[in-house]
Amino acid sequence: MTYTVTVEPTGEQIEVEEGQTILQAALRQGVWLPFACGHGTCATCKITVLDGDVDVGEASSFALMDSERDDGKVLACCATVESDVTIEADIDVDDDFEGLPVEDFTATVSKIVDLSPTIKGIHLSLDRAMSFQAGQYINLNVPGCDGARAFSIANPPSKGHEVELHVRHVIGGSATGYIHEQLKVGETLPLSGPYGQFFVRSSQPGNLIFIAGGSGLSSPQSMILDLLEKGDERQITLFQGARNQEELYNADLFTSLAEKHSNLSYIPALNDAEDDADWKGFKGFVHQAANTHFDNRFANHKAYLCGPPPMIDAAITALMQGRLFEKDIFMEKFITAADGADGQRSALFKKI
Amino acid sequence: MTATKKLNLKQKYQYLTRDMDWEPSYQKKSDIFPQEDFEGIKIVDWDGWEDPFRLTMDAYWKYQAEKEKKLYAIFDAFAQNNGHQNISDGRYVNSLKLFLSGVSPLEYAAFQGYAKVGRQFSGAGARVACQMQAIDELRHSQTQQHAMSHYNKHFNGLHDAPLMHDRVWFLSVPKSFFDDARSAGPFEFLTAISFSFEYVLTNLLFVPFMSGAAYNGDMATVTFGFSAQSDEARHMTLGLEIIKFLLEQHEDNVPIVQKWIDKWFWRGFRLLSLVSMMMDYMLPNKVMSWQEAWEVYYEQSGGALFKDLERYGIRPPKYQDVANAAKEHISHQLWSTFYQYGQATNFHTWIPKKEELDWLAEKYPNSFDKYYRPRFEHWDALQKKGERFYNPTLPQLCQVCQVPVLFTETDDPTAFSHRDTVYKEERYHFCSEACCEIFDNEPEKYIQAWLPVHQIYQGNCGGPDLPSVLSDYYHFNLGEDNLDFSGSPDEKRWNEIKGIKPLDKDDVA
Known part of the structure; x- marks a missing residue:
């Protein structure tokens, strides 16, 4: 049996299976909720049930008080659902999220x-x-x-x-x-x-950096075409990474777009082109191209990343060392419940 | 603020913090917050502060009141049912003596520290966070004392913990740790206590004591642990927020923060050596070895943290490798020292039993049988001859961490690690390169250190002889609180509770 849980204030919906905790389901479906211990003792994941039937599970009586239970509070890391449910969590509404129906x-x-x-x-x-x-x-x-x-x-x-x-x-x-x-x-x-939560935050000022690798060009392509159609005047810089010229696709599309739009710069980078005498562009990884282009200074930009995990990881490191931080970096990423329990990840970052 | 059907937690909290703040009109901000600049930290925009816990005061009082009602109901039941009779072994209470005189006063010091720095930030979010934590720390100090007060009716050495914390030679290690942090600037205090202590190292203090209580049948202390855990999660979040905030605000902050991390990691590591001894020697039922705890809670969790912090240009603490290498040695070296000075402690010491020595050998295959077991066997033989060894010479203390110079060199566990430096024609002594470096960075601060051994020799702690210092200045009841557990009134009382006949001398240990 599967129930739908609506997460307010964002209105996102997740499917929760019988016996699955709300937190597990949310993290698996890419909906971030605050959490820490994962086993009902720290109360970081406390949420309010607005509607529906929820079993509080194994929440510690010190982490979830009786009076809170009476007020409909539960801990997302222990709570299972017995009907369709609406909860309210301590999460921020993203002003740019349109919440279009699935x-x-x-x-x-x-x-x-x-x-x-x-x-x-x-x-x-x-x-x-x-x-x-x-x-x-x-x-x-x-x-x-x-x-x-x-x-x-x-x-x-x-x-x-x-x-x-x-x-x-x-x-x-x-x-x-x-x-x-x-x-x-x-x-x-x-x-x-x-x-998904990967879209351009139009309400946030700042020039835009896109870093794409492999087939991860897809989202940035959609975003850039959309921005140009709408006449967005911010500076847009697209870095596209590929192994070699054969793998570098849609380069003609972005080269000609960059010629037409003065606010678009297109910088392809090939990381396996040492011996390619033909290639006049950047040789190296795509984050290195970004470093070179911006002289290691990314402050006041917004960065959007899409690509394989090692590329994302290298790009985040490059951006942060160039003084661009978590709140200005966006990417498509699924957070799994294992991220919290995995000793190899600290709690320093929420979403990167 | 946009109109929504009702305020969410973030908005409520914003009203409580920033939106109740105001811009001063007839005083300069720098006069109101005079400590905000002198450390060299640059804050560009306090609005970048992410409130680590969005808890309003009315909710706080409501939660904590109910939590404490539950907690004190369990304390009462524990006392009425003579819960102390259900602990694993009479020796266990000595961990509580160490905790009550070494750690609970730190909670009080933390309360004072947060209350003080909570006044010093021009950012309202940080001010409120510190004030909330100050109240938590005060509650923890009180509830810890209440959790353990029942033991004071039945065992010795628990009668005057706050005074002992201020005066006893080895308790100057935890005391000076917090005094060092509290006499630093507000940003260093938060880096020291919220980040290095509450976030990076807290699991090495809290988990051993609370799991130790659980493994040894001490339900009062275990329940305190549960009640505090939901507060600790908030404190850890503040630790992460302060470090991210400082590193993101200005790149000039990075080297300053790095230096603080180097310093406070090392100060914390030295302080936690007391926990290592408690885990490996003082808990009758062991939770895990110090080495195992260090590997899980520092090498793995800390490793993941510092890997993430690399993105800010922060590297792992400078003397991390020395601390990692020392995990096989420090508990043994420290217990050996306390055993020798068992006449001058507010808790009992003893030679581990045969099966405990075997456990240590199994947990420390590279070090225990080779370096430490022979020492304990030698002392045990002396004790059986009626010549229990007590060291009559006061130890040389480190000018910074105030631990006696008892730890050894990384590459040679038989050579004491000892450094010294001359400042203004005085020679100062240190337990390590790291402590010496901390001194060299701020000599004017550390030359003022109140070193108990020096103070005793200067006649500032009563006297003239050691027994009168111990009884008159430390408030020890000599022959009851101190000396070996074997033959102590505590042991006698425990044996009566359990109906155990005194052992023959030859069977001891």
Whole structure:
């Protein structure tokens, strides 16, 4: 049995299975709630139940007082749900989050493009337009695979009737294997969306830095196309990392956009191009390109990161050493319950 | 503020803190907050402060009142049921004597410290956070004393802990630690206590004592531990917030904070050597060895923390490797010292029993049998001959940490680690390179240190002989509070409670 838990004040919804704690479910579904000990003694994860039936579980009587229990407080790390529930947590409302509803769509493959030897561009046309924020993702149901797979949307919201995905072939991966080897134009697939907290914080001032690696160009592509369409005047700098020229895709698109828009700079970086006499651009990792371009000073910017975990990690370190901190760095990331229990991670950062 | 259906916690807290603050009109800010600049810390924007715990006063009183009602109900039940009779062994109470005279007064010192710095920040968020923690610390000091007061009716040495904290030679180690922090500037105080102590090292103090209580049947102290844990989570959050705030506010803060982390890691490590001894020697039922605790709570958790802090340009504490290498030695060296000076302690000392020596050998395969067991066996043989060894010479104390110069060199566990330096034509002595360096950074501060041994020799602690210092100045009841556990009134009373006949001398240990 699965119930829906609505998290106020943001209105995000999570699915909680029977026996699963609210905290486990939230963290697994990418919804951050404050927590620390994870076993009912510190009370950091205290939340208020506004509606529905919740079992308080093993909360310590010193961490959750009787009077608080009477007032509908529970500890998210111990509490399980017995109906659909609405809770209020001590989290901030993101002014730029539009909270667009998640809906189910039927998608038909309209075009498959070879972007690079390992990445395909999949264009899907939807049965009706989807409202989403640039940077968000969809869940796609791929034949023969249990559960949906998440892919970021690469097209801007102005083209809501279609969805463009950049899919890297993961060796041994059943979903990306199917997409690369068997998917045909005209095939229909169910998908749902939009999801995620990765979008441009338009209400926050500051020039924009995008750092993308591999197929992680998809979200930044959507975000940048959207910003340019809307006539945003902030300076936008896109760093795109790839191994070599073959893997560097959509470079022509961004080169020509940069020629047309004086507020866009495009800086590709190849980390495996030592012997490529042809390559006149930056040689090295994408965070090194950012360091060089900004002379290790990133203060007063907003940075958006999308790519494989080692790239994200290196980029965060580079940005922080250049004086740009957690509140100014955004990325698509799933926090799992293991992050809290894993001794290898400290509690220093909330979301990076 | 945007209108929402009702205020969320953050907004409520904002009203309590920043929005009740005001800009002074007829006084200069620098006159109102005179301590904010002299440490060299640069704060660009106090609005960057993220409130670490959003708790309003009305909620605080309500929660804590209910918590304490529960806690005191358990203390009462513990007293009425003679809970002290259910502990694992009479020797266990000596850990409580150490805690009550060594740690509970620190909670009080922390209360004073937070109350003081809570006045010194021009940022209202930081002021309120410090004031809230001050109240927590005062409560902890009180509840700890109440948790342990029942033992004072049945065992010796617990009758005058605050006075002993101020005067007894080895209790100057914890006392001077907090005095050092409280006499520093407000930002150093928070780095020292909130970050280094409450965040980085707290699990090495709190967990051993509270788990030790649980393993040894001391329900009063265990319950105190549970009641304090929800407060400790807040304190740890403040520790993280202060360090992030300082590092993000200005890059010039980074080297200052690094120096404080280096200093306070080392000061904390030296202070915690008392815990190492408690874990390995004083708890009859062991929780884990000091070495294991250090590996879990410092090497692993601290390692992850300092890996994340690297992103701010902070490296691990300078003398971390020395502390890591010392994990196989410090508890044995310290207990050996307290055993020798057992005539001058407010708790009892003893030679570990055979199975305890075996446990130590198993937990410390590289060091115990080779360096320390022979020493205990030698003293044990003396004791059985009726020649229990007490060292009549007062030890040389370190000018900074005030621990006797008893620890050894990293590469040679048979050579004392001893450093000295000359400042204004006086020679000062230290237990380590790290303490010497702390002195060299601020010599004018540490030449004022009140070193108990020096004070005794100068005649400032009564006298003329050691027994009169111990009885008149330290308030020890000689022959009851001090000396070996074997043959003590505590032992006799415990044996009566348990109906144990006194052992023959040959069976002791």
